[in-house]
Amino acid sequence: MSKDNQILEEFTSKEYEHGWSVNLEADEAPAGLDEGIIRWISAKKEEPEWLLEWRLKAFRNWLTMIEPEWANVRYPKINLQSLKYYSAPKQKNKPKNLDEIDPELLQIYERLGISLNEQKRLQGIAVDAVLDSVSVGTTFKATLSKLGIIFCSFSEAVKEHPELVKKYLGSVVPINDNYYAALNSAVFSDGSFCYIPSGVRCPMELSTYFRINAANTGQFERTLIIAEEGSYVSYLEGCTAPQRDENQLHAAVVEIYAAKNAEVKYSTVQNWFPGDKEGKGGIYNFVTKRGICAGDHSKISWTQVETGSAVTWKYPSCILKGDYSVGEFYSVAVTNNYQQADTGTKMIHIGKNTRSRIVSKGISAGHSQNSYRGQVQVMKRATNSRNFSQCDSLLMGSKCGAHTFPYIDIQNSSAQVEHEATTSKIGEDQLFYCNQRGISTEDAVALIVNGYAKEVLNQLPMEFAVEAQKLLALTLEGSVG
Amino acid sequence: MLVIKNLHASIDGAPILRGINLEVKAGEVHAIMGPNGSGKSTLASVLAGREEYEVTEGEVLFKGKDLLALAPEERAREGVFLAFQYPVEIPGVSTTNFLRTAVNQVREYRGLNPLDAVKFLSVMKEKMKLVEIDQKLMSRSLNEGFSGGEKKRNEIFQMAMLEPTLSILDETDSGLDIDALRIVSNGVNQLKSSETATIVVTHYQRLLDYIVPDFVHVLFNGRIVKSGTKDLALDLEEKGYDWIKEEVKAASV
Numbered sequence: 018m019s020k021d022n023q024i025l026e027e028f029t030s031k032e033y034e035h036g037w038s039v040n041l042e043a044d045e046a047p048a049g050l051d052e053g054i055i056r057w058i059s060a061k062k063e064e065p066e067w068l069l070e071w072r073l074k075a076f077r078n079w080l081t082m083i084e085p086e087w088a089n090v091r092y093p094k095i096n097l098q099s100l101k102y103y104s105a106p107k108q109k110n111k112p113k114n115l116d117e118i119d120p121e122l123l124q125i126y127e128r129l130g131i132s133l134n135e136q137k138r139l140q141g142i143a144v145d146a147v148l149d150s151v152s153v154g155t156t157f158k159a160t161l162s163k164l165g166i167i168f169c170s171f172s173e174a175v176k177e178h179p180e181l182v183k184k185y186l187g188s189v190v191p192i193n194d195n196y197y198a199a200l201n202s203a204v205f206s207d208g209s210f211c212y213i214p215s216g217v218r219c220p221m222e223l224s225t226y227f228r229i230n231a232a233n234t235g236q237f238e239r240t241l242i243i244a245e246e247g248s249y250v251s252y253l254e255g256c257t258a259p260q261r262d263e264n265q266l267h268a269a270v271v272e273i274y275a276a277k278n279a280e281v282k283y284s285t286v287q288n289w290f291p292g293d294k295e296g297k298g299g300i301y302n303f304v305t306k307r308g309i310c311a312g313d314h315s316k317i318s319w320t321q322v323e324t325g326s327a328v329t330w331k332y333p334s335c336i337l338k339g340d341y342s343v344g345e346f347y348s349v350a351v352t353n354n355y356q357q358a359d360t361g362t363k364m365i366h367i368g369k370n371t372r373s374r375i376v377s378k379g380i381s382a383g384h385s386q387n388s389y390r391g392q393v394q395v396m397k398r399a400t401n402s403r404n405f406s407q408c409d410s411l412l413m414g415s416k417c418g419a420h421t422f423p424y425i426d427i428q429n430s431s432a433q434v435e436h437e438a439t440t441s442k443i444g445e446d447q448l449f450y451c452n453q454r455g456i457s458t459e460d461a462v463a464l465i466v467n468g469y470a471k472e473v474l475n476q477l478p479m480e481f482a483v484e485a486q487k488l489l490a491l492t493l494e495g496s497v498g
Numbered sequence: 499m500l501v502i503k504n505l506h507a508s509i510d511g512a513p514i515l516r517g518i519n520l521e522v523k524a525g526e527v528h529a530i531m532g533p534n535g536s537g538k539s540t541l542a543s544v545l546a547g548r549e550e551y552e553v554t555e556g557e558v559l560f561k562g563k564d565l566l567a568l569a570p571e572e573r574a575r576e577g578v579f580l581a582f583q584y585p586v587e588i589p590g591v592s593t594t595n596f597l598r599t600a601v602n603q604v605r606e607y608r609g610l611n612p613l614d615a616v617k618f619l620s621v622m623k624e625k626m627k628l629v630e631i632d633q634k635l636m637s638r639s640l641n642e643g644f645s646g647g648e649k650k651r652n653e654i655f656q657m658a659m660l661e662p663t664l665s666i667l668d669e670t671d672s673g674l675d676i677d678a679l680r681i682v683s684n685g686v687n688q689l690k691s692s693e694t695a696t697i698v699v700t701h702y703q704r705l706l707d708y709i710v711p712d713f714v715h716v717l718f719n720g721r722i723v724k725s726g727t728k729d730l731a732l733d734l735e736e737k738g739y740d741w742i743k744e745e746v747k748a749a750s751v
Contacts, residue, residue: 444586445550449548449549450585451588451596451600452570452571453547453570453571453573454604455571456603458571464591464595465588465591467590467591468589468590468639469589471590472590
């Protein structure tokens with residue numbers, strides 16, 4: 018066996034760090050999916066009639082849809098009737114503020130390194146923590162509300178700001194958009210809601226932390242971000258799950274609305290349980306994320322570091338409707354062992370002088386399959402639009418695969434569209450060079466991979482970038498001997 | 499410091515080194531010369547621990563330790579440095595970041611505290627003068643887009659930072675113009691001490707005008723067939739390698 022192969026054989030040994038679960042008493046829906054369950058969820062959440070109707074409409078739409086099969090991923094069919102669609106940790110009384118949250122819940126988040134205790138938080142990041150189906154607490158609410166910023170759980174938004182939810186829910190991702198988005202619309206349980214009023218620059222990073230704890234539960238969260246004229250917000254999302262033998266479904270929807278001159282930066286570090294070394298277990302991550310640059314000169318930027326999940330199916334996209342609007346997509350997707358990722362973006366240029374930039378860095382190791390799928394569409398009216406796409410793949414070993422599926426559809430001849438793609442391998446030469454300078458092979462891999470992903474990591478807020486670097490190294494640890 | 503005894507090595511089953519014997523003492527400079535394909539670079543690679551080469555016979559002691567039993571990074575931390583003939587590019591990793599990782603891993607092995615950023619930069623600044631390397635190169639990706647001369651200077655700069663006891667220069671002169679050659683050689687000479695040793699692998703006598711060897715060895719067909727002082731290098735420059743090949747042939751008949 019050559020050194021390269023040996024290196025890669027040994028590479029696949031690192032255990033998932035967040036693979037623990039806690040026995041929490043939970044308030045769960047019975048397994049199965051029908052209109053009754055949807056009514057049950059809606060009643061449980063004391064929702065208004067219009068939202069129940071909206072859910073039911075989504076459900077009826079979903080019934081007519083079929084599971085998409087075009088993605089370059091293979092997995093056994095999910096039995097949606099065996100899943101539970103609602104699980105909430107039982108809290109004795111509904112907490113009115115953070116001090117009243119069940120200490121056991123707080124401990125879960127402390128263990129993840131996320132403190133919901135405002136005094137303890139040194140960095141100015143406001144967190145909304147979502148466990149299984151519901152939000153357990155949002156920090157820094159008071160500070161934010163002084164500026165008119167609303168940052169709360171989705172359920173709370175439905176109660177406190179129904180007019181905003183009603184206006185924007187489903188406006189970017191319609192209920193019949195795709196199979197998983199429709200399913201999410203029918204059964205979503207909670208998520209985060211964020212509203213930045215005109216002219217306000219959100220002074221801290223807003224963050225949602227998702228964790229699946231209960232077994233056999235699908236997590237369907239819904240995030241809605243609205244940035245009014247001239248506002249700015251940077252939003253972070255992190256995810257982990259316990260290690261379980263069965264696959265678990267996660268099908269979220271994120272919608273972003275950016276008005277004139279508004280800017281939204283959305284960063285994700287996705288670290289769902291990827292399954293074990295043999296490919297057993299792990300999260301199926303089927304997510305729909307889309308933003309609309311509705312106003313002129315608005316900007317939406319997606320940055321994602323995808324290291325987890327057994328199967329990932331995710332295309333954060335931008336609809337560039339306003340003139341001079343800008344869409345960006347920066348992605349690092351790492352797959353190891355038997356992970357499969359089919360991820361990329363869609364940039365839809367509708368307004369004039371719109372610009373988009375795509376930087377995708379795939380890293381495949383073990384027996385994994387890593388695909389970039391991206392669509393650049395320039396509509397008739399979108400004169401002088403520009404797109405630049407760069408899709409790089411880094412292979413570690415000879416048993417993994419990297420694939421690129423670019424789709425380009427141009428209906429305006431003044432458009433400029435560029436696509437660059439490279440595929441490279443971590444070379445034995447690079448590793449030996451590092452070793453010869455006294456650097457261990459593990460550290461050499463981390464150094465090389467982080468160097469490769471630097472352009473994307475640079476887009477992340479500072480402390481997130483450090484986390485992401487560590488996570489990349491951890492995901493690939495043991496893959497090179 | 500370094501004792502090589504009857505070293506045999508092969509790649510993909512083809513023997514390249516066929517019984518090398520060499521002793522290098524502290525304070526000495528040894529030049530290894532020889533025609534193309536004689537095994538010069540292989541010797542350098544085997545000493546540094548490149549895994550494509552299989553050692554089939556013999557032993558190598560470095561400061562009394564079995565060098566061949568050590569992983570490449572352990573050899574480096576023990577004080578073996580190889581200046582590469584073709585330095586490798588690592589995109590996205592700055593020279594500074596790369597070296598800081600290396601220096602601190604080496605320091606840890608040697609029982610020293612890691613250098614903090616401020617101290618590291620001041621050491622770096624001082625060592626940069628040795629090879630007149632441009633500050634701008636330090637923040638660029640390692641070796642990416644560097645000219646041939648810049649790459650070689652960077653090798654010697656790294657050597658200065660890592661403070662090895664045994665430095666092996668593998669055709670460091672290739673691709674250098676006269677000015678760069680002088681700068682690189684100056685750097686090497688300033689790093690020499692009574693506690694360190696240098697092995698210079700080269701095709702040409704030219705480099706040896708600047709880095710003056712105590713001993714010159716001629717490698718041919720995987721063996722050292724002739725050893726001498728720096729005058730041997732001058733003879734080779736004048737007469738080429740053919741006469742040595744003839745001598746070897748005559749001796750084997």
